[in-house]
Amino acid sequence: xxxxxxxxxxxxxxxxxxxxxxxxxxxxxxxxxxxxxxxxxxxxxxxxxxxxxxxxxxxxxxxxxxxxxxxxxxxxxxxxxxxxxxxxxxxxxxxxxxxxxxxxxxxxxxxxxxxxxxxxxxxxxxxxxxxxxxxxxxxxxxxxxxxxxxxxxxxxxxxxxxxxxxxxxxxxxxxxxxxxxxxxxxxxxxxxxxxxxxxxxxxxxxxxxxxxxxxxxxxxxxxxxxxxxxxxxxxxxxxxxxxxxxxxxxxxxxxxxxxxxxxxxxxxxxxxxxxxxxxxxxxxxxxxxxxxxxxxxxxxxxxxxxxxxxxxx
Amino acid sequence: xxxxxxxxxxxxxxxxxxxxxxxxxxxxxxxxxxxxxxxxxxxxxxxxxxxxxxxxxxxxxxxxxxxxxxxxxxxxxxxxxxxxxxxxxxxxxxxxxxxxxxxxxxxxxxxxxxxxxxxxxxxxxxxxxxxxxxxxxxxxxxxxxxxxxxxxxxxxxxxxxxxxxxxxxxxxxxxxxxxxxxxxxxxxxxxxxxxxxxxxxxxxxxxxxxxxxxxxxxxxxxxxxxxxxxxxxxxxxxxxxxxxxxxxxxxxxxxxxxxxxxxxxxxxxxxxxxxxxxxxxxxxxxxxxxxxxx
Numbered sequence: 001x002x003x004x005x006x007x008x009x010x011x012x013x014x015x016x017x018x019x020x021x022x023x024x025x026x027x028x029x030x031x032x033x034x035x036x037x038x039x040x041x042x043x044x045x046x047x048x049x050x051x052x053x054x055x056x057x058x059x060x061x062x063x064x065x066x067x068x069x070x071x072x073x074x075x076x077x078x079x080x081x082x083x084x085x086x087x088x089x090x091x092x093x094x095x096x097x098x099x100x101x102x103x104x105x106x107x108x109x110x111x112x113x114x115x116x117x118x119x120x121x122x123x124x125x126x127x128x129x130x131x132x133x134x135x136x137x138x139x140x141x142x143x144x145x146x147x148x149x150x151x152x153x154x155x156x157x158x159x160x161x162x163x164x165x166x167x168x169x170x171x172x173x174x175x176x177x178x179x180x181x182x183x184x185x186x187x188x189x190x191x192x193x194x195x196x197x198x199x200x201x202x203x204x205x206x207x208x209x210x211x212x213x214x215x216x217x218x219x220x221x222x223x224x225x226x227x228x229x230x231x232x233x234x235x236x237x238x239x240x241x242x243x244x245x246x247x248x249x250x251x252x253x254x255x256x257x258x259x260x261x262x263x264x265x266x267x268x269x270x271x272x273x274x275x276x277x278x279x280x281x282x283x284x285x286x287x288x289x290x291x292x293x294x295x296x297x298x299x300x301x302x303x304x305x306x307x308x309x310x311x312x313x
Numbered sequence: 314x315x316x317x318x319x320x321x322x323x324x325x326x327x328x329x330x331x332x333x334x335x336x337x338x339x340x341x342x343x344x345x346x347x348x349x350x351x352x353x354x355x356x357x358x359x360x361x362x363x364x365x366x367x368x369x370x371x372x373x374x375x376x377x378x379x380x381x382x383x384x385x386x387x388x389x390x391x392x393x394x395x396x397x398x399x400x401x402x403x404x405x406x407x408x409x410x411x412x413x414x415x416x417x418x419x420x421x422x423x424x425x426x427x428x429x430x431x432x433x434x435x436x437x438x439x440x441x442x443x444x445x446x447x448x449x450x451x452x453x454x455x456x457x458x459x460x461x462x463x464x465x466x467x468x469x470x471x472x473x474x475x476x477x478x479x480x481x482x483x484x485x486x487x488x489x490x491x492x493x494x495x496x497x498x499x500x501x502x503x504x505x506x507x508x509x510x511x512x513x514x515x516x517x518x519x520x521x522x523x524x525x526x527x528x529x530x531x532x533x534x535x536x537x538x539x540x541x542x543x544x545x546x547x548x549x550x551x552x553x554x555x556x557x558x559x560x561x562x563x564x565x566x567x568x569x570x571x572x573x574x575x576x577x578x579x580x581x582x583x584x585x586x587x588x589x590x591x592x593x594x595x596x597x598x599x600x601x602x603x604x605x606x607x
Contacts, residue, residue, distance in 0.1 A: 013452075020453030029469055039469060143541055143593025145548050148568050148586035155579055251460030255549055259572075269461075270553055273468040285465045289456045 003301075010300060014293055021289045025282055026070050030063070040083070040278040056081065057279075074286065084277040092268060093283050099169070100264035101291070103187070104253045106180055110188030111195065115238070118192070119199030120226065126204055134196070142193035146252045150186040150259040157182060167261035183260040187252050191245060198241045202234035209233075236306055243299030247292045254288075350602025356595035364411040373402035375409040376560040384578050395580045397570065403580065406562035407588045413563055414544050414592065420478050421543035422536055425485030430532055432486065433493025434525050438501050438516075444494075451487050459484055463546060464555065472555045481543055488539065489532045496528030530607070537600030541593050548589055564589050 029036040036059055037050040054060050057080070058069050073079055079089040122134040141149065158166045170179040206212065207230055215225045254266030261267075265284050272280035363370060372391075379400035387395040387403075394404040436444040454462075463480040470476035500506060501524060509523045548565030550556040557563050559570075564585040571581025 016449070017452050017456050020449070021456050024453065024457075025465075028465065042471075139594060139597060140590060143545075143597055144586060144590050145545050145552070145565065145568075147549065147552050147565075148582070148589065151568065151572060151575070151582050152586070155575060155583070159576060247455075247458035248460070251458040254461065255553070258553070269464070273464065273553075273555070276468070278468070281465055281468050285457065285461055288458050288461045292458060293456050 007301065010297055014297060017293055018290070021286065021293075022071055022074070023067075025285055026067055029278065040276060042276045044276065053083070079283040080279040082272075082277050082280050084272065084275040084280075089279050089283045092280060093265065093287065096263060096265045096268055097287060099262065100250075100253055100257065100266065102176070103180055103184060103257070103262065103264060104249055106177075106184035107187035107191060107249060107253065110184050111191040114188055114192040115195040115199055119196045119238075120203065120231070122196065123200045123203035123207075124226075126200075131200075135200075138189075138193040138196050141189050142197075146186055146190050147255050147259050149190065150183060150256055153182050153186055154259075167259075169262050180260075180262070183256045183262060186256055186259075187249060190252060191242075191249055194245055195238055195241060199234060199238045202237050203230055206230045206234045232306060236303060239299055239302060239306070243296045246295045246299075247288075250288050250291060254284075345606045347602055347605050349598050349605060353595055353598025353600075353602050356591065357599055360411060360592050360595055361415065363408055364415050367408045367412055371402070371405035371408050373405040375401065375405040375562045377401065384574070386578075387580050387584070394584055395578070397567075397578070397581050398574055403567075403584055406567060407564070407585055410562040410564050410567065410585070411588065411592070413557065413561070414547065414589075417474070417477065417547040418540035418544040418592075418596070421481040421485060421547070422539045424478070425482050426489050426532065426536055426539070428482075429486030429489025430493045430525065430529060433490040433495075433532070434497050434520050434528060436490070437494035437497025437528070438520050438524060447490070451491065454484055454487060457484070460546065460549065463550070464553075467550065467555045472550075472558060474557055477547060477550060477556060481546060485539065485543070488535055492532045492535055493525075493528050496531060497524055500524050500527050534600055534603045534607075537596045537603070541596045541600075544589070544592060544596075 029039055035050065037053045037057070038045045040057075041050060041053060058066050061069075077090050079093070081087065082089050082092055085092060118134050118138070122131045125131040154166055158164045164182050165179050168179055170176045212225060212229050215229045216222075220229075253264070254269055256262075257264040257266030258270055265287070268280060269284045271277070272284075379396070382392070382396050382400035383398055385392050385396040385400075387393065389395055392402050392404065394402075394407065396402055397406070432447060436447045462484055466480035466483060467476055470479060506519060506523050509519050514523070547556055548563070548568075551563045551565035552569045554566075554569070556565060559566060567585040568582050571578065571585075574581055
């Protein structure tokens, strides 16, 4: 199968998964016994506003019509009104999506640097002190919650050494980069903690391959062998793991935003949960799922660029 | 017959190479223990003992307030790890929270493990339409960021422990199903399974007695990773106020409470996080150690 046929197949699968995702989000409030309007409103529910909500969400219509309203609304970019702010969800969420995505990509960039540096270092120094230290440190990072790690960085680097601001987002691009450094570092370190384990073992495995021995025998420098022959092959599986981890990165981003007071989707999500603002929760859940699907599509496609031998079945 | 005896000779329990060594060395070799596993098990034993003996180890009630003793730093005469803004003893709160967090780790994994393994063996053994259907459901659930889906479910069910188990369980079974399915695919056509079929064993018996025991080991190893994830998720939810409600001591909630007093009392946030670190490292080492053994 060539690349284009594969892309077509993946896109069809993607539509199917998106359909499943909307079904789940749609079904979530409706599958639980009881009146969804009362369920969504919780303590705030009165007969009157429950009736209004039923009207707004179309809960008094047949299920298939409700689902059509829900999906077509999303397709048009209108996701209903927030119950708390009384404004369209699309406006509320729309402003915040770019902030969260930039933070996630910032974190990915840092993670790439950290993973490559320490992954290669650890593999080259296999079994020596540096290797053990790197593995131990990242095991620690892996097993601590990111919000705690973020607070620790605030204590040390923002409150202690005063190198970075404690919280906030800044005004200009330079300020953004400076303000978002600590949250991005927190997320990046945690992401690398997973990736380094994989990259290290992959590099060690690849170093034993025949073509690496050949490359060395040809008299290529160790640096060249490592970057051109070993790394390119070792990265394949690390990129797969990255795709699988992207969901965790997004989830982590939302949590970290609350720690560093960044006005992204996370803050809105947690406010909305406390306020039982269900349409907002719904919208954010769908958007994050969509991001994960798209990123994993790119990950799958990247294989053929990294390794020309890859054919898609 | 030949095949049978060959299998028996190659099974690890009858490994004759170490028969001559004696004592602990023999045990270590027999059970294929390694430093990672031993360290992990040791740490985990300590954590479990602390959880079980909470009442003996703590001089104070974890929720008893003593406002006159608020914000005492660590190594104060009466409070080894200091006190929080309500004058509650932090050591006592951390120790009692160990119980809760271990419980979260255990129950969030138990049911997904059982359900996922059964689904895995069922789809792997039968294949066909059921397999395709389940794998598509897996595709869809994997599209959600785990934490976001858990939070969305909790937002409907409301905060609390039982709801936490449900929310984590909705997605939690997937890794076990995938792992066991893959192992089952590798196992289902081996000689002993064919033999069982020839003798006329029922499908259910073959799946549960012949295939599952041989396919379950990697899933069991993943249990420890799953527990770390569950405990971190539990702590995150309670950090966000969706977990066990105050004044119940829970590490995530303690970290959240300490946030407002970062400059005044750094110990309120840092110490509960260290407790999470210990339990996480212990479980990870056990998982890594078991994986190394294979």
